Amino acid sequence: MSFSLPELPFAKEALEPHMSRETLEYHYGKHHKAYVDKANKLIAGTEFEKASLEDTIQKANGGLLNQVQQIWNHTFFWNCLTPNPKEPGKKLADALVKTFGGVEDFKKEFAAAAAGNFGSGWTWLVQNADGTLAVENTSNADTPLRHGKKAILTVDVWEHAYYIDYRNSRANYLEHYWQIVNWAFAESNLG
Numbered sequence: 139m140s141f142s143l144p145e146l147p148f149a150k151e152a153l154e155p156h157m158s159r160e161t162l163e164y165h166y167g168k169h170h171k172a173y174v175d176k177a178n179k180l181i182a183g184t185e186f187e188k189a190s191l192e193d194t195i196q197k198a199n200g201g202l203l204n205q206v207q208q209i210w211n212h213t214f215f216w217n218c219l220t221p222n223p224k225e226p227g228k229k230l231a232d233a234l235v236k237t238f239g240g241v242e243d244f245k246k247e248f249a250a251a252a253a254g255n256f257g258s259g260w261t262w263l264v265q266n267a268d269g270t271l272a273v274e275n276t277s278n279a280d281t282p283l284r285h286g287k288k289a290i291l292t293v294d295v296w297e298h299a300y301y302i303d304y305r306n307s308r309a310n311y312l313e314h315y316w317q318i319v320n321w322a323f324a325e326s327n328l329g
């Protein structure tokens with residue numbers, strides 16, 4: 139078994155003007171694809187040749203771990219975006235009210251964490267093993283899966299995610315992110 143690049147869940151131009159076709163051509167077509175290609179080279183002849191992506195994330199180390207985490211993180215990220223956003227559903231909205239005080243309070247805390255995530259990384263809404271929700275940052279390729287947490291929502295804050303559309307302004311990128319968030323996908327991840 140080898141890893142494959144999943145189809146994007148929308149057309150490359152579908153998220154414009156918030157995320158351009160050009161960004162997706164690079165971010166999905168080159169960066170995400172490169173993680174898949176590099177992982178497949180690294181598993182050749184190893185115990186991971188027949189392992190699932192999730193098992194490999196739990197067991198791999200070093201360069202391979204970085205690549206497989208980035209494959210998973212990006213696939214999850216594309217699913218967190220939609221050209222047809224709707225308001226958060228009741229189950230998710232209630233959970234956000236309980237933990238953060240409200241949907242807008244959650245968005246503020248998540249955006250502040252993303253703005254403050256130093257260097258390359260990801261910002262997540264996670265569900266802990268005890269069912270509680272939390273906003274967390276990870277660095278580089280690190281992913282909540284590796285730490286026994288369920289990912290609910292994420293934003294990629296590597297510069298490659300926003301440099302084409304927003305240059306150095308992560309803040310502008312984050313403002314536009316809220317216009318294309320797939321709340322229904324986030325809600326479907328709640329346990």
Ligand code: MN3
Nearest residue numbers: 169294296299
């Ligand atoms: Mn990325």
